[in-house]
Each structure stands twice: as structure tokens, then as C-alpha cells.
Amino acid sequence: MGMKRLTKQRKAVLEVVRHARGHHPDAAWVYSEVRKAVPSISLGTVYRTLDALTEEGYLVPLSRPGEALRYEANLDGHLHMVCRNCNEFFDIVHPLPDLLSGVKAKYPEFDIDNVQVEYQGVCPKCRDRLERVK
Amino acid sequence: MGMKRLTKQRKAVLEVVRHARGHHPDAAWVYSEVRKAVPSISLGTVYRTLDALTEEGYLVPLSRPGEALRYEANLDGHLHMVCRNCNEFFDIVHPLPDLLSGVKAKYPEFDIDNVQVEYQGVCPKCRDRLERVK
DNA sequence: GTGGTTGCAAAGGCTTTGCAGGCAC
DNA sequence: GTGCCTGCAAAGCCTTTGCAACCAC
Numbered sequence: 377m378g379m380k381r382l383t384k385q386r387k388a389v390l391e392v393v394r395h396a397r398g399h400h401p402d403a404a405w406v407y408s409e410v411r412k413a414v415p416s417i418s419l420g421t422v423y424r425t426l427d428a429l430t431e432e433g434y435l436v437p438l439s440r441p442g443e444a445l446r447y448e449a450n451l452d453g454h455l456h457m458v459c460r461n462c463n464e465f466f467d468i469v470h471p472l473p474d475l476l477s478g479v480k481a482k483y484p485e486f487d488i489d490n491v492q493v494e495y496q497g498v499c500p501k502c503r504d505r506l507e508r509v510k
Numbered sequence: 511m512g513m514k515r516l517t518k519q520r521k522a523v524l525e526v527v528r529h530a531r532g533h534h535p536d537a538a539w540v541y542s543e544v545r546k547a548v549p550s551i552s553l554g555t556v557y558r559t560l561d562a563l564t565e566e567g568y569l570v571p572l573s574r575p576g577e578a579l580r581y582e583a584n585l586d587g588h589l590h591m592v593c594r595n596c597n598e599f600f601d602i603v604h605p606l607p608d609l610l611s612g613v614k615a616k617y618p619e620f621d622i623d624n625v626q627v628e629y630q631g632v633c634p635k636c637r638d639r640l641e642r643v644k
Numbered sequence: 645g646t647g648g649t650t651g652c653a654a655a656g657g658c659t660t661t662g663c664a665g666g667c668a669c
Numbered sequence: 670g671t672g673c674c675t676g677c678a679a680a681g682c683c684t685t686t687g688c689a690a691c692c693a694c
Binding site: 552554555 | 677
């Protein structure tokens with residue numbers, strides 16, 4: 377494998393995801409957005425580029441049952457809350473206690489190097505809607 | 511929607527997932543297993559049944575980027591460790607501090623009712639294999 | 645100039661769904 | 670007997686991939 381090239385497509389995709397803070401977009405959304413800057417880009421290239429950027433550590437994939445893969449540009453210490461009704465991701469900023477060391481000591485056979493914490497519940501919009509139905 | 515019926519297919523699927531403790535099987539695996547008990551069952555029925563059992567709270571879906579959905583029969587307080595190499599899930603038993611109340615107080619607009627903690631790293635098998643390559 | 649990258653379109657994998665017959669209640 | 674459930678197969682959706690042209694280096 378040779379060196380990565382900085383094509384306009386790759387730049388544009390990274391730009392789009394980076395400016396989508398709080399949006400957690402999937403490939404289809406990135407595609408429709410990035411076409412505004414690079415109209416000739418193909419969906420296949422968007423998928424390939426999202427893959428590559430993830431591989432290189434610029435993006436983090438977010439997966440939910442039955443949903444298309446979403447991406448997030450960077451997570452400087454924030455967490456996620458997922459609405460079980462609309463499946464939307466919301467960013468949560470809150471300090472966490474040390475969850476790693478205890479488990480690492482207990483399970484030394486695993487090279488554990490990361491914990492991911494995800495809150496689940498119902499977002500305000502969906503709560504209101506469900507309230508109205510009830 | 512009427513009452514749920516206890517067909518042999520539904521019983522067999524639940525049985526298979528329940529006996530797969532620590533296996534975290536996907537629909538294809540459940541299908542191949544359940545055919546031993548109910549040879550005529552179809553893959554479609556397996557999908558429908560896994561969906562229904564999830565809806566009813568008997569199963570929990572586990573999703574990983576680019577992987578088929580997996581299921582788990584019940585998680586009486588255990589956590590998961592995911593190998594970033596083979597994508598396998600491993601059960602972890604370890605007490606957790608209260609992660610809910612602080613966030614709930616900080617984000618009252620969300621009806622948060624659950625936290626999911628997932629450890630990430632490399633499992634023993636993959637570590638050995640990667641070691642050998644290095 | 646060279647080889648990674650792209651656009652296009654076809655293929656792939658997983659999951660869902662319409663329908664007629666079957667079976668639990 | 671009623672209507673939920675099943676098997677079958679087709680369709681759907683998201684994602685990947687082969688290939689020739691293209692362009693960043």
C-alpha cells in the first residue's frame with residue numbers, strides 16, 4: 377500500500393463530517409452534502425473515503441441495530457445518549473470515573489484499552505410526541 | 511395486534527439463543543442451530559422471531575459496524591468486551607459505579623433510563639496471533 | 645510517468661416483506 | 670372457526686467491488 381493522496385474528494389468528505397458536529401451523519405447524508413462542493417463525487421467514493429478516514433483514526437463509526445452506519449468527526453471526551461424511539465445520537469458532556477483499571481486488572485488476558493459509555497432513553501422531541509399519544 | 515402465540519418455532523428460537531450463553535449468535539447461526547430441532551423453519555421466521563423476542567424484552571441486540579446483528583438472551587448485570595480484531599463479544603462481570611444519577615440530573619430534558627458500558631481491546635487469541643506476525 | 649483514486653454500475657450480504665396456506669387458541 | 674404465524678421467494682437497503690479512466694505526486 378502506497379501513500380495516501382489528498383484528493384479534493386477526500387478533503388471534502390472530511391470537511392463535511394467535521395462541520396456536522398452533533399449531527400452524526402450516515403453515508404447518504406454525507407453524499408448529499410458533499411455533492412454541493414464536489415458534484416461529480418460518487419456514493420462509492422463516499423463509502424470508500426469514510427472507511428479510509430475511519431481506518432486513519434479521523435472518524436469514529438457509530439452503529440445501531442437496523443440502521444445505516446453513522447460517523448462522527450471527533451469525540452474529545454464526550455459521550456452519547458441514544459433515543460430509543462428515533463435512534464438519534466445526542467452528545468453528552470459529563471466526567472466519568474475511572475472504569476478501566478479495575479477491569480483491566482481483573483481480566484489481564486484481554487488487552488483492554490478503551491471503554492465506551494452510552495446512555496439510552498427518550499429524547500425531548502420524542503417524549504413530547506409520545507406524551508401526546510398517551 | 512392480537513395475542514402472541516407460542517408456536518414451536520418461537521419456543522425453539524428462544525431455546526437456542528438461551529443455550530448459546532457467551533456465544534452472542536447472529537440470525538444465520540440461530541437458523542442453522544434451530545433447524546436441528548425444527549428442520550422446516552425458514553430464515554425469515556428466524557428473523558421475525560428474533561425481532562419479536564427483542565420487542566418483548568427477552569433478547570438484546572448487539573450491533574457492530576459492518577457485522578450482522580447479534581443477540582443475547584439475557585444480561586443479568588454483565589458487561590461486554592469487544593475484540594477490535596475479530597469483533598467477538600466476551601462477557602465481563604464487574605461491578606460498576608452509579609453512572610446514571612449524575613447525567614440524569616444534568617440532562618433532565620432526556621428521559622435517560624439506562625447506561626451501556628462496553629470495553630474494547632484485543633482478545634487473547636487475536637493478541638497471540640498478532641504477536642506472532644510482529 | 646506511476647500508482648493510488650475515482651465514477652460507474654453491478655454485485656454482495658443482511659434483513660424485510662407480500663402472500664397463501666397452516667396452526668394455536 | 671379466527672386470525673396470528675409460517676414457509677417461500679422476491680424485494681429492499683446498505684455497502685462493497687471490478688474496471689477503465691483519471692489525477693496527485
